[in-house]
Amino acid sequence: MTPLIQAATMLALAAIAAPDAAIAQDMLGGVPVIDKLDVNTLPRGKLTTYWFKAAETNNGQWLYVPVIVARGAEDGKRLLLNSGIHGDELNGIRVVQLVMADIDVTKLKGTVIGIPGLNVSGSLHANRQMYLSADGGALVDLNRNMPGDEAKGNNGIRFDGRVWNRLWAGNVDLVIDMHTQSTGTAYPLYVWADVRLDGVQKIAEALNPDVIKYDPGDKGTVETEFDRAKIPAVTFELGRAKTWQHDLILRAVSGINRVMVAEGMLAPPAATPATLQKPFIGNETTSINASSGGFVELHVALLDKVTKGQSLATQMNPFGAVVKEYTAPQDGLVLAIGDEPTREPGSLIVRLIHWNPQDSCKQGC
Ligand SMILES: [Zn+2]
Incomplete structure (x- = not known):
C-alpha cells in the first residue's frame, strides 16, 4: 500500500457515520x-x-x-x-x-x-x-x-x-x-x-x-x-x-x-355579515407592454374603468422628453399596473380585463 492510499484509507475510516x-x-x-x-x-x-x-x-x-x-x-x-x-x-x-x-x-x-x-x-x-x-x-x-x-x-x-x-x-x-x-x-x-x-x-x-x-x-x-x-x-x-x-x-x-x-368547516358567524361588494368578473385580459425603454408616468390607477383610446401612460427618456404615449386599445378595467417608474421594452405598463361575450371565451380565454 502506498503512503497516499494508506492515508486515503485512514480518512475513509475516519468519516463520520450518517445519523440514523x-x-x-x-x-x-x-x-x-x-x-x-x-x-x-x-x-x-x-x-x-x-x-x-x-x-x-x-x-x-x-x-x-x-x-x-x-x-x-x-x-x-x-x-x-x-x-x-x-x-x-x-x-x-x-x-x-x-x-x-x-x-x-x-x-x-x-x-x-x-x-x-x-x-x-x-x-x-x-x-x-x-x-x-x-x-x-x-x-x-x-x-x-x-x-x-x-x-x-x-x-x-x-x-x-x-x-x-x-x-x-x-x-x-x-x-x-x-x-x-x-x-x-x-x-x-x-x-x-x-x-x-x-x-x-x-x-x-x-x-x-x-x-x-x-x-x-x-x-x-x-x-x-x-x-x-x-x-x-x-x-x-x-x-x-x-x-x-x-x-x-x-x-x-x-x-x-x-x-x-x-365549505362547512366553520359555523357561520353569529352577527349578520356586512354586505359585500360584488367582484368584477372578466374572461380576457389585454396587456399594454412597454415598446421603448424609459421612465413611465401612469395616468390611471388600479380598478379604474377606461375606454378605448384613453391615455394610460407617458414614457420619457432621462432628459424628460416624451418617447412614447400609451393608450387603451379597448374598453376595460385596470387589473394591473407597472408602477416602478423605469420600464424596459417588453415590461408591463397596464393590464386591462374585460368580458368577451364570444362563446369560446365563456370560461376564460
Ligand atoms: Zn406569484
Missing part, C-alpha cells in the same frame, strides 16, 4: 422536522408546527419549509393555504399566520394546512424564483414545474416533487395558493379561477376579491395541477410584492374564513 433518521425525531429550534406529512394520522383538535425537508442543497444542508397544521375536532374538508411559492410575494405569508393563529381547533370541522412561505430559497434572495447553484447558478420558477419529480431534473423540479408527493398528496381537498403581482407591478385583490371544475367558482366567490378572472390556467402551476387532479384550487393575488399591505391582508383573512364557512 429512524432513531429519533429530528428537531430544529424545538420544532419537529418531517420528511412526509399525513394529516389523517395527527391528533384531532390540535394545532401543530413542523419544518418540512423540502430540498437538499449544494452544501448538503436542507431547505426547511415552515408548515402549520390545524386538525379540527371533527372530520371535514382539508384546506391548503399556500403562500410564497414566489419568494418575494409576501402578503400571503401574513395571511397564513393570521388565519392559523385565529383558528379554534375545537370548533373546526376538517383540517387546514398553512404554508407561510414555501420558496425558502427565493425568500433568502428576495427573489421570485428558486436559486440553483449548478453550472454557475440559475433561477427556476417553482410555480411552473408542479407536480415536479423527486428523483429527476434540476433541484427546483425535485423541490416541487417532494412538496407535491410528501407534503400535499393525500392531505388536501381544497386549495388557495396566494401570490402578488411581480416586483415593480401591482394587482388589487384578484382571483384566477378555472370555473370548468366544480367547486372552483364557490371558492372564488367566497373570497370576494375585487376581480375574478375565469381562466383555463397555466401548466405547472399549483392551481392548475390541483385542478387537473380534480381538487378545486384558485390562485389568489394580493397586491404588490415585497411588502405587507394590511388592508388586503385583512380582506384575504376574512375571505378565507368565508370559504371555511361555505
